[in-house]
Structures are given as C-alpha cells and as structure tokens.
Amino acid sequence: MIEIEGLTKRFGGKTALDNVSFCAHDGKVTGFLGPNGAGKSTTMRTALGLIAQNAGTALIDGRAFASLKSPMTTVGAVLDAKSAHRGRSAYAHLRSLALTNGIGRKRVDEVIDITGIASVSARKAGAFSLGMSQRLSIAAALLGDPHNLVLDEPVNGLDPEGVKWIRELCRFYASQGRAVLLSSHLMSEVALTADDLVIIGQGRILETTTVPDFVAEHSEHSIRVVTPEPGKLHDIFSHAPQVRIVSDERKAGDPARGEVFRIFGAELEASADVFARAQLVTYELMEERPSLEEAYMTLTHSQVQYVTRELPGERPIDYGPSTDSSGRETAPPQSPGETRPDTTMGAQR
Amino acid sequence: MSGSTTRKEQSPRSGGHASPSATGYTTGRRMSSLRVHLSFMGCVHSEIVKLVSLVSTWWLMGISLVLIPAMSALGIWSVILVSSTNMHTGGKLAKPRPLAVSDLWLQIGSSIGIAALVIGIFGVMSVTSEYTTSAIQSSLVANPRRVMFMNSKAVATAVFTFVVSLAGMLVSWLVYEGMTYGRTVTPLSHSHAAVPYLVIFGAPVSLALVSVMSLGLGAICRSTAGGVFSVVGLLILLPSVLGIVSVVGKSMGWLSSIGECLPDSAIGNFLSGGIADSQSSGASSGYFSPNWWQSGIILCAWAVVFYAVGTVVLKHSDVK
Numbered sequence: 001m002i003e004i005e006g007l008t009k010r011f012g013g014k015t016a017l018d019n020v021s022f023c024a025h026d027g028k029v030t031g032f033l034g035p036n037g038a039g040k041s042t043t044m045r046t047a048l049g050l051i052a053q054n055a056g057t058a059l060i061d062g063r064a065f066a067s068l069k070s071p072m073t074t075v076g077a078v079l080d081a082k083s084a085h086r087g088r089s090a091y092a093h094l095r096s097l098a099l100t101n102g103i104g105r106k107r108v109d110e111v112i113d114i115t116g117i118a119s120v121s122a123r124k125a126g127a128f129s130l131g132m133s134q135r136l137s138i139a140a141a142l143l144g145d146p147h148n149l150v151l152d153e154p155v156n157g158l159d160p161e162g163v164k165w166i167r168e169l170c171r172f173y174a175s176q177g178r179a180v181l182l183s184s185h186l187m188s189e190v191a192l193t194a195d196d197l198v199i200i201g202q203g204r205i206l207e208t209t210t211v212p213d214f215v216a217e218h219s220e221h222s223i224r225v226v227t228p229e230p231g232k233l234h235d236i237f238s239h240a241p242q243v244r245i246v247s248d249e250r251k252a253g254d255p256a257r258g259e260v261f262r263i264f265g266a267e268l269e270a271s272a273d274v275f276a277r278a279q280l281v282t283y284e285l286m287e288e289r290p291s292l293e294e295a296y297m298t299l300t301h302s303q304v305q306y307v308t309r310e311l312p313g314e315r316p317i318d319y320g321p322s323t324d325s326s327g328r329e330t331a332p333p334q335s336p337g338e339t340r341p342d343t344t345m346g347a348q349r
Numbered sequence: 350m351s352g353s354t355t356r357k358e359q360s361p362r363s364g365g366h367a368s369p370s371a372t373g374y375t376t377g378r379r380m381s382s383l384r385v386h387l388s389f390m391g392c393v394h395s396e397i398v399k400l401v402s403l404v405s406t407w408w409l410m411g412i413s414l415v416l417i418p419a420m421s422a423l424g425i426w427s428v429i430l431v432s433s434t435n436m437h438t439g440g441k442l443a444k445p446r447p448l449a450v451s452d453l454w455l456q457i458g459s460s461i462g463i464a465a466l467v468i469g470i471f472g473v474m475s476v477t478s479e480y481t482t483s484a485i486q487s488s489l490v491a492n493p494r495r496v497m498f499m500n501s502k503a504v505a506t507a508v509f510t511f512v513v514s515l516a517g518m519l520v521s522w523l524v525y526e527g528m529t530y531g532r533t534v535t536p537l538s539h540s541h542a543a544v545p546y547l548v549i550f551g552a553p554v555s556l557a558l559v560s561v562m563s564l565g566l567g568a569i570c571r572s573t574a575g576g577v578f579s580v581v582g583l584l585i586l587l588p589s590v591l592g593i594v595s596v597v598g599k600s601m602g603w604l605s606s607i608g609e610c611l612p613d614s615a616i617g618n619f620l621s622g623g624i625a626d627s628q629s630s631g632a633s634s635g636y637f638s639p640n641w642w643q644s645g646i647i648l649c650a651w652a653v654v655f656y657a658v659g660t661v662v663l664k665h666s667d668v669k
Contacts (some may be wrong), residue, residue: 037584045669047669048490048493048666049489049493050486050489050667050669051667051668051669052488053664054666063595065493066493066494068387068493069382069386069387070385070387071490071491071492071493072381072491073380073381073382073385073386077490079486079490080483080486082482082483083402083482083483083484083486084418084482084483084484085399085478086482087402087403087405088399088402088403088484089402092398092401092402093397093402093484093487095398096395096396096398096399096492097395097487097488098391098395099391099392099394099395099398100387100391100395100491100492101385101386101387101388101391102384102385102386102387102388102391103355103380103385105441107376109377109378110373111373112374114372114373114374132576137487138379138488140491144380144385145375145379145380146375167472170373172374176375184402191400232436235399255562264448
C-alpha cells in the first residue's frame with residue numbers, strides 16, 4: 001500500500017506539488033493521470049526518496065522508503081526507460097542491482113526470461129532500442145518480486161504485445177493482493193487496467209475516484225445524428241426544454257452529406273420513435289457512450305501546463321473555466337501569442 | 350512479450366495452467382524479506398560488479414599499470430644518467446659514480462604523481478557516470494540509503510585502486526632491480542632502511558586515498574567535466590599557479606607552505622620517507638614544512654574532507 005499524505009514540493013519559486021494526498025490500495029490498480037508537467041513523476045520520485053519533500057509524508061507499507069530493510073521486495077519501480085549505464089551489459093546491470101539486496105543469479109535469469117530480453121542480455125544497454133530499455137527497466141523492477149509496483153509510463157515504447165503484457169501483469173499483481181500505481185497517458189489502456197483513479201493537475205489533486213464513477217460523473221451521454229433536414233430536427237425538439245441540440249464537426253466515419261448534430265438529454269429509443277413518426281431523414285443515428293478520454297479532458301482541460309498553439313485553419317482552443325476539487329473556478333490557461341478577451345465568471349457556454 | 354521459446358509461461362495461451370511460482374511472476378517464499386535484504390557487503394559486491402563491467406575501468410587501470418613502472422623507469426634512468434655525467438664538463442665519466450639507493454627510491458616515489466591523475470579520473474567517473482546516464486535512479490531505488498551507497502562505492506573504488514597500484518609498484522620494483530643490476534650502489538642508511546617498503550606499500554595506499562578524494566569531488570560536482578576539472582585543478586593547476594606566484598612574490602614564504610600541503614606534494618613527501626627531509630636544507634623562511642608522516646596525515650585529511658562533503662551533498666540532492 002502506498003500512502004501519500006500532504007506532500008508539498010517547491011523547486012525554486014515554482015510549486016511542483018501542493019498538498020498531494022491519496023492512497024494506492026492493496027489489491028487494486030491505481031491509475032495516476034494528469035497532463036504533462038502536472039507532477040506525476042515528481043510524486044512518484046518523492047515517494048521513492050529520490051526527491052526530498054518540503055512537507056508531508058509518503059509511506060510504503062506503512063514505512064518511509066529509506067527506512068525499509070528490503071527495498072527491492074517492497075517496491076519495484078519503473079521510472080525512466082533509460083536508467084542503465086550505456087556501457088554496461090543488461091545482465092551486469094541487473095546483477096549489480098540484485099546484489100545490493102542479496103538476490104541471486106537464478107532470479108536475474110528468471111527476470112530476463114520474463115521480460116523477453118534473453119536474446120540481448122549480453123548486449124550493452126546503450127545499444128538498446130526504447131522498447132528493449134523499457135523491458136530492462138521493468139526487469140529491474142521485478143527482481144525482488146515486489147509487493148508494490150510504481151510504474152511511470154511503463155508502456156512507453158512497447159509494441160502492442162508489450163502493452164497487453166503490462167496490462168495483464170498489472171491486473172495479475174492486483175489480483176495477488178499487491179498495490180500497483182500506474183501513471184499513463186493512454187486513456188484506453190488506463191480504462192482497461194485501472195480500478196481506482198487519481199487525477200492531478202498543476203501539482204494539485206483534482207479527483208480521487210474509481211474508473212466507472214469518474215466516467216459516469218464527468219461526461220454526458222449523447223446521441224449523434226446526421227440529417228439533411230436540420231430545421232425539422234429543431235422543430236421536433238422545440239417543445240422539449242431539457243433537450244439540447246448542438247452542431248458538431250464531421251468526423252472520419254460520418255457520411256459525406258447532411259449536417260452533424262449532437263443531442264443531449266434525449267433517450268435513443270424515444271428519439272428514434274419520434275424521428276420515425278415525424279419522417280425525419282437521418283443518415284446516421286447512434287448513441288455516444290462516455291469515454292474516459294472525454295471525461296478526463298473535460299476535467300483537466302483548463303489545468304493543462306503546456307499550451308500548444310492551434311494549427312493553421314483551426315479555431316483557437318477555448319480552455320474555458322473549469323472547477324478544481326474544491327469547486328472554485330480557476331483561470332484558464334493562455335495559448336502562446338494570443339490575448340484572449342476576459343471570460344468573466346458566469347459567461348454562457 | 351512475443352513468444353520466442355516454449356516456456357512454461359506460454360502454456361496459459363495454449364490452454365494449460367502453469368502454476369504462478371513456476372513461471373517466476375511470483376516467488377512464494379524465495380524472495381521473503383528475511384532472505385532478501387539490503388547489506389553493506391552486498392552493496393560493495395554490487396559496486397565491484399559495476400566497475401568490472403565497464404570498459405573505461407579496464408582502460409584506466411591498464412594505463413595506471415603501465416604508467417607507474419614507466420615513470421619509475423624514467424626516474425631511475427635519470428639518476429643513472431646523472432651519475433655517469435661529469436658535473437664540471439658535462440661529458441661522460443669513465444667510471445660512473447655509485448648510485449645512491451635513496452635517490453632511486455625517491456624517484457620511484459615521485460613517479461606516483463602522474464598515476465594520481467589517472468586514479469583521480471577513475472574515482473570521479475565512478476560517481477559521475479551514474480549521473481550522466483541516469484543510472485543513479487535505479488541505483489538509489491534499489492538502495493535508498495545514500496551514505497551506505499557512497500561508502501560501498503568508496504570501498505570498491507579504493508580496493509580496485511589499491512590492487513592495481515600494488516601490482517604497478519611490484520613491477521616498478523622489478524624494473525629497479527633490473528636497471529641497477531651490476532651497478533655499484535651506496536645502500537640506504539639504517540634510519541631509512543624501511544623506505545622501499547614504504548614506497549611499495551605506501552604508494553597504493555596514497556592512490557587509494559586519492560581515489561576516495563576524487564569520489565567526493567565527483568559527488569560534489571555530479572558532472573564528469575566538472576569532476577575531472579576539479580581533480581586536474583587540484584593536482585596540477587593549483588600547484589603550478591602557486592609556484593608561479595611564489596616566484597613573483599619572493600617574500601611570501603607562506604605560499605610555499607601551502608604548496609607543501611597540496612595533495613601532490615603530500616604524496617611526494619609521504620613516499621620520500623624522510624629522505625627528502627634530511628637532504629633538503631629546509632624551508633629557509635622557517636614556515637611550516639611537513640615531514641613525511643605529517644604529509645601522510647595531510648593526504649588523509651584531503652581525502653576525508655572531500656569525501657565527507659561529497660557524501661553530504663549526495664545525501665541531500667534531489668534526483669530529478
């Protein structure tokens with residue numbers, strides 16, 4: 001179990017972590033999400049004693065990491081793909097790590113076989129591709145068969161087989177009663193792998209919840225319709241105040257003609273019924289289920305640290321006001337080189 | 350992981366059920382924390398494996414092993430040359446003067462200065478290579494106790510340095526025996542009888558202290574360029590600068606005292622074993638000039654201070 005309580009860290013004038021508190025429980029995979037620069041890696045490194053915090057505690061199985069008698073059997077960490085000396089062979093790297101904790105050769109060979117780098121174990125780590133380096137880091141983490149796993153973007157550089165393997169590994173270890181803390185940017189992977197979610201933005205925890213709860217709470221379910229008769233569509237729903245029709249951009253799978261709309265607040269079956277009776281021509285009618293990606297982006301849109309400029313021909317990105325965990329509205333980030341008109345609180349969407 | 354060999358962990362795909370402990374994903378009680386835990390000797394063993402596995406180690410050790418006898422040979426040869434030169438005419442003497450054994454051992458002892466530079470680079474790199482390749486992350490996650498980490502590194506580096514330097518000194522001794530074979534020598538006086546042993550065994554100890562000192566410098570700088578520059582600066586630049594300044598400012602006799610306390614002078618004085626003390630007229634200015642065993646203590650002090658500062662800096666630095 002990994003317990004983080006009130007962690008605060010400042011680098012110079014910048015607050016990287018601001019009172020971060022959450023718990024990665026045994027038997028669960030905890031997904032740790034956030035935009036680039038939010039503080040995910042900093043949190044993990046602070047928990048592992050690589051960075052000294054200004055305030056707060058980080059306990060692993062009830063003790064501070066530096067005080068553990070057997071660090072490698074308590075925590076296995078994948079922090080960076082490239083964390084082996086370039087001139088050292090993979091086998092020597094793993095052996096040197098194993099020796100510190102008294103782990104034998106047999107286990108080193110076992111771990112090399114598990115991660116599939118047996119054919120390159122004698123090669124120097126500098127000659128490894130990104131995927132191989134990532135596997136080497138994972139091998140180092142698994143050396144002590146640890147009770148807790150801390151994985152910082154472990155699928156970075158892995159092929160689809162490797163991504164699936166990591167997912168199954170996380171689920172297997174969670175089923176064994178171990179705690180897995182996994183940070184990732186692949187929303188689809190996190191949705192399949194994680195049970196609990198911790199979302200961080202600009203050094204502050206935005207939400208701690210479970211995957212199904214989060215998806216249900218933060219995204220709206222809608223019906224997508226493509227029709228050549230927009231006027232008729234608006235007329236159908238003109239008497240229903242709870243239904244909102246919003247025009248949407250055409251996506252790759254949409255038909256070429258007709259206008260695209262999203263209908264919020266209506267049921268699929270009832271709408272299909274009504275369209276049939278009103279004889280509305282539709283080229284596409286489907287229900288859009290909420291996705292983790294949408295829900296996540298809705299929450300963190302305004303907490304993005306590195307704001308990119310929009311591509312030529314696109315509308316400027318509107319980050320809009322968003323609320324943080326205490327319900328306060330915070331100022332949206334600015335795109336570089338643009339002066340945005342002041343969006344006052346209470347402005348209509 | 351794509352299947353490459355038919356191993357037990359693939360049998361779930363083919364329908365069989367391998368027990369988890371057979372595949373290595375769980376290890377039952379094999380990896381219990383009673384059997385598998387952090388130990389100092391384990392860390393020293395780990396550091397030795399780290400040093401042995403790098404090509405740069407073997408290059409630096411090989412260079413030291415060659416450099417120490419080579420510089421000794423050069424020194425001995427210069428003594429032989431002087432002994433067969435007529436001091437007044439500059440020509441060759443018909444019958445060479447007898448070689449003073451004390452001079453010879455003095456030369457062998459002073460050959461260590463160059464090797465100290467190589468050992469200094471070795472010591473710096475054993476720490477800074479971890480930082481430049483981000484290997485420090487995996488090292489500190491396996492062993493979060495930073496003082497133990499530094500200590501084990503210091504022991505491994507010092508032992509490596511000692512063994513290689515001792516081998517170099519034994520070869521130097523063979524070179525000495527070979528080059529003085531058949532020549533007339535004035536043996537050492539009784540009070541200096543132990544000087545050969547001091548040189549042969551004291552030189553590896555001195556170099557081991559230099560390696561520990563440069564380990565501390567490397568931990569302070571945490572970059573290879575910074576660490577190597579500080580080692581070069583301390584062993585070569587600073588003495589040169591002091592030498593130049595003391596020529597210019599003749600009244601500043603205390604500068605030569607400072608010069609005597611720098612690491613390179615300390616090594617040379619220590620390994621002279623009192624021969625240089627009795628030969629020189631002493632610092633005319635009357636300022637402090639350490640004798641041989643005081644130089645040994647000064648060398649220890651250099652190593653201890655830099656190592657301690659380096660350990661403290663490493664303990665409190667963040668690994669981003």
